Amino acid sequence: MSPQRCDVVTQGAVGMVQNAPRTSGFKGMVTELFICKCPIYVLQDVKVFSEDGTSKVVEILADMTARDLCQLLVYRSHCVDDNSWTLVEHHPHLGLERCLEDHELVVRVESTMASESKFLFRKNYAKYEFFKNPVNFFPEQMVTWCQQSNGGQTQLLQEPRHLQLLADLEDSSVFSLIAGKKQYSAPTDYGFCIKPNRVRNEAKGLRLLCAEEEQSRTCWMTAFRLLKYGMLLYQNYRIPQQRKALLSPFSTPVRSVSENSLVAMDFSGQTGRVIENPAEAQSAALEEGHAWRKRSTRMNILGSQSPLHPSTLSTVIHRTQHWFHGRISREESHRIIKQQGLVDGLFLLRDSQSNPKAFVLTLCHHQKIKNFQILPCEDDGQMFFSLDDGNTKFSDLIQLVDFYQLNKGVLPCKLKHHCIRVAL
Incomplete structure (x- = not known):
C-alpha cells in the first residue's frame, strides 16, 4: 500500500508525526514522537547604564562574555573601539563596584546581583596597564627579572601565593569601596573588599580592607585579580591584539589618539x-x-x-x-x-x-x-x-x-x- 502524506509539527525541541503510513496489519493513526537535534538559543534581557544615567536593554545569549557585550554596545553607540571599554558591576546599596573581566559570562554575574545593583558601561584604560608597566603597579620585591633564551630581559610578575592566607577567591570577587569613609568608617578613602557571591544585600559577609594611598589599593586589587585568574588575564590582554586582522560584526575603525599616531x-x-x-x-x-x-x-x-x-x-x-x-x-x-x-x-x-x-x-x-x-x-x-x-x-x-x-x-x-x- 502506498504511503500517505506525513505532517510534522514541531514545538520546542519535540516534534510529532501524524498520519504516518498505514499497513494492512495495523489499523488506526500512528503517532510517533521524535527529538529535534536543532540547537535552541535562549536569549535574556540585560539592562546596561551609562555614566549620564541613560540605559539600554540588550538581548544577549546566555554564553555572552563581558568583552562581547562591550563590543556590541560600542557598535550600537557608534563609539571608537580601542579595547578600553569595560562592564562595571555596581552595587549602590553596598557602596561597591568592580570591572568585569573580559571572559566572565554576563548572565552568570547578573544572577549573583541584587535587584538594586546594575551594570555600567565605562572606559577603563588601566585594565591591563600592569602588563605594560608592572613597576608602576607593584613594589620592586614583587617584580623579578627573568633571563630569556635570546639573552634579553623581560619583567615577569610573581604569583602572590601568600594572599591565599587572606581570602579564598573561588566564589568571591574583589571590589573597590565607593565611599568607604562614610559608609563603613574606613580610615582612608582607599578601601576595597572581598565580596562572596552569596552576599547580595547585607554588608555582614564583606571582608573589608584599606590602603594608605591609591597606588597601594591598585597594587593589592591587581594582585588579587592575578591570584584568582592567573594566565586568563594575560590571555584577555592578548586577544585584542590577535584579532586586529580579523573583522568582526561589531568592529569599528580604531582612531585612538596616542603620541605615535599624531604628528x-x-x-x-x-x-x-x-x-x-x-x-x-x-x-x-x-x-x-x-x-x-x-x-x-x-x-x-x-x-x-x-x-x-x-x-x-x-x-x-x-x-x-x-x-x-x-x-x-x-x-x-x-x-x-x-x-x-x-x-x-x-x-x-x-x-x-x-x-x-x-x-x-x-x-x-x-x-x-x-x-x-x-x-x-x-x-x-x-x-x-x-x-x-x-x-x-x-x-x-x-x-x-x-x-x-x-x-x-x-x-x-x-x-x-x-x-x-x-x-x-
Whole structure:
C-alpha cells in the first residue's frame, strides 16, 4: 500500500508525526514522537547604564562574555573601539563596584546581583596597564627579572601565593569601596573588599580592607585579580591584539589618539613633510591658528551666514568635544579620572569654578591627578588661550589639546587618552 502524506509539527525541541503510513496489519493513526537535534538559543534581557544615567536593554545569549557585550554596545553607540571599554558591576546599596573581566559570562554575574545593583558601561584604560608597566603597579620585591633564551630581559610578575592566607577567591570577587569613609568608617578613602557571591544585600559577609594611598589599593586589587585568574588575564590582554586582522560584526575603525599616531605636518611645499622640531611644530600650530582666524574674519566681512562671530566661536567650539565635561567640580573630575584608569596622559577639560572665563585641564601622571588652569589672554586685539602665562597661545581649546597631544610643553606628560561619557 502506498504511503500517505506525513505532517510534522514541531514545538520546542519535540516534534510529532501524524498520519504516518498505514499497513494492512495495523489499523488506526500512528503517532510517533521524535527529538529535534536543532540547537535552541535562549536569549535574556540585560539592562546596561551609562555614566549620564541613560540605559539600554540588550538581548544577549546566555554564553555572552563581558568583552562581547562591550563590543556590541560600542557598535550600537557608534563609539571608537580601542579595547578600553569595560562592564562595571555596581552595587549602590553596598557602596561597591568592580570591572568585569573580559571572559566572565554576563548572565552568570547578573544572577549573583541584587535587584538594586546594575551594570555600567565605562572606559577603563588601566585594565591591563600592569602588563605594560608592572613597576608602576607593584613594589620592586614583587617584580623579578627573568633571563630569556635570546639573552634579553623581560619583567615577569610573581604569583602572590601568600594572599591565599587572606581570602579564598573561588566564589568571591574583589571590589573597590565607593565611599568607604562614610559608609563603613574606613580610615582612608582607599578601601576595597572581598565580596562572596552569596552576599547580595547585607554588608555582614564583606571582608573589608584599606590602603594608605591609591597606588597601594591598585597594587593589592591587581594582585588579587592575578591570584584568582592567573594566565586568563594575560590571555584577555592578548586577544585584542590577535584579532586586529580579523573583522568582526561589531568592529569599528580604531582612531585612538596616542603620541605615535599624531604628528605635525607642513604642507607649504609641493609635498608634505613631518615637522620633528618641537619649536617649529609650536610655531606651525600658532600660524595655523592665525590663518583660521583671518579666514573666519574675512568670511564675516564678505557677508557669510556664519551663525557665530569668530571670537564667539572660539569660546564655545570645544563644547562639541568628548574631552570637555563642562561645569563639573574638581572632586567630580578627579572621580572620573580614577574611574577610567590612573594611566599617564589620561585627561579631561572643564570649566573653572574660581574664574568664569577660564578652564581647567585635569591630567593624570604617575597615578597622581594634577590640575592646570587655562587662562584667556589678548594679543593684538585677538583672544587666545594659554596654560603657561601666555608663552604659548592658542586660538581655541581644540588647538590647545591638539598641540599638547604632540608636545608635553610645561605639562609632565603628553595628553594621550581623554575621559569620555557615552549616552546609550
